[in-house]
Amino acid sequence: MMRVRRFFRQLVSLTALGGVLAGGSALLLGLRAPAPVRTRVAVADTALGDSAPDLSAYLGRSGQLRAIEYRADSTPALIAALVPFLAGRGPGLHATGLSAPDGGPIHALALLPLSAKRGAAWQGYRIGFWPGERAGRQARYPLPAGFLEVTPDNADVPLSTHFRVRDFLTKDQPAVWPKVLVIELPLLDKLELIALELETLGKPSSLRVMSGFRTPQYNARGVGAKGGRARDSQHMYGGAADIFVDADGDGRMDDLDGDGRVTVRDAGWLAGVAERVEAAHPGVVGGIGIYRATAAHGPFVHVDVRGTAARW
Numbered sequence: 001m002m003r004v005r006r007f008f009r010q011l012v013s014l015t016a017l018g019g020v021l022a023g024g025s026a027l028l029l030g031l032r033a034p035a036p037v038r039t040r041v042a043v044a045d046t047a048l049g050d051s052a053p054d055l056s057a058y059l060g061r062s063g064q065l066r067a068i069e070y071r072a073d074s075t076p077a078l079i080a081a082l083v084p085f086l087a088g089r090g091p092g093l094h095a096t097g098l099s100a101p102d103g104g105p106i107h108a109l110a111l112l113p114l115s116a117k118r119g120a121a122w123q124g125y126r127i128g129f130w131p132g133e134r135a136g137r138q139a140r141y142p143l144p145a146g147f148l149e150v151t152p153d154n155a156d157v158p159l160s161t162h163f164r165v166r167d168f169l170t171k172d173q174p175a176v177w178p179k180v181l182v183i184e185l186p187l188l189d190k191l192e193l194i195a196l197e198l199e200t201l202g203k204p205s206s207l208r209v210m211s212g213f214r215t216p217q218y219n220a221r222g223v224g225a226k227g228g229r230a231r232d233s234q235h236m237y238g239g240a241a242d243i244f245v246d247a248d249g250d251g252r253m254d255d256l257d258g259d260g261r262v263t264v265r266d267a268g269w270l271a272g273v274a275e276r277v278e279a280a281h282p283g284v285v286g287g288i289g290i291y292r293a294t295a296a297h298g299p300f301v302h303v304d305v306r307g308t309a310a311r312w
Contacts, residue, residue, distance in 0.1 A: 144182045163191065168209060168241070216236050239306060
């Protein structure tokens, strides 16, 4: 702890800390030209008090992220200085000793490389193969950088203010542990920005994820006209979520447009909120799709962070 304290005292004496931090954070979270919420992140060592460095950019544009992606081979030196004890840690979700303004802990997300999985599975959990993972299959998107091994012990770790690890797990193999998760932190940031915009508009911010990450083998079940899933779905890359607002806890979309009914118009209303978020934060631009209710689910909205605008 004394070494951590010395690191912080050295860092806060650097006059260029703000510029370095913003640049390193943008790279780390994969965000473009962030406009961080100006808050101060606390450190477990309370002796630092107000001298704790400003880590706003690590919390995303929304200020609501509670996870930092940590890669031992490519993480900026600033992170190694802030939390040097992470340097020797392996893959997983690790407490950093930092806490957000709301008191929530900030974790470091260290991924297993994609090459760690054996064939189409990981420790008995069926995954399948991403497009381009095997020779002969062209890929529209780059392969994931890696994946998080999810166990019952870390499934409830918060990734942001409103969302936990388990919210994005593939909806199959419920009894099989460990599981696998691929998640893009900019997606979490976009969802939190949507929640903030809902609050601004006087609506509940009770966003629910109907479908988050899908393993390639699970996604393949719904490819084609019958299932309606894209063969190269953003869900397989951790960059997409199907969402709805559910303040009353009935598992379906709420009446957002105030007409006394729940219809596809409510999904359209929520899509409009996502549009406003993208207009204000181009760094999280992506797909926005409106879906009608079926016998299995209510209306919902697809959002992703593919980097280019797509609408359906």
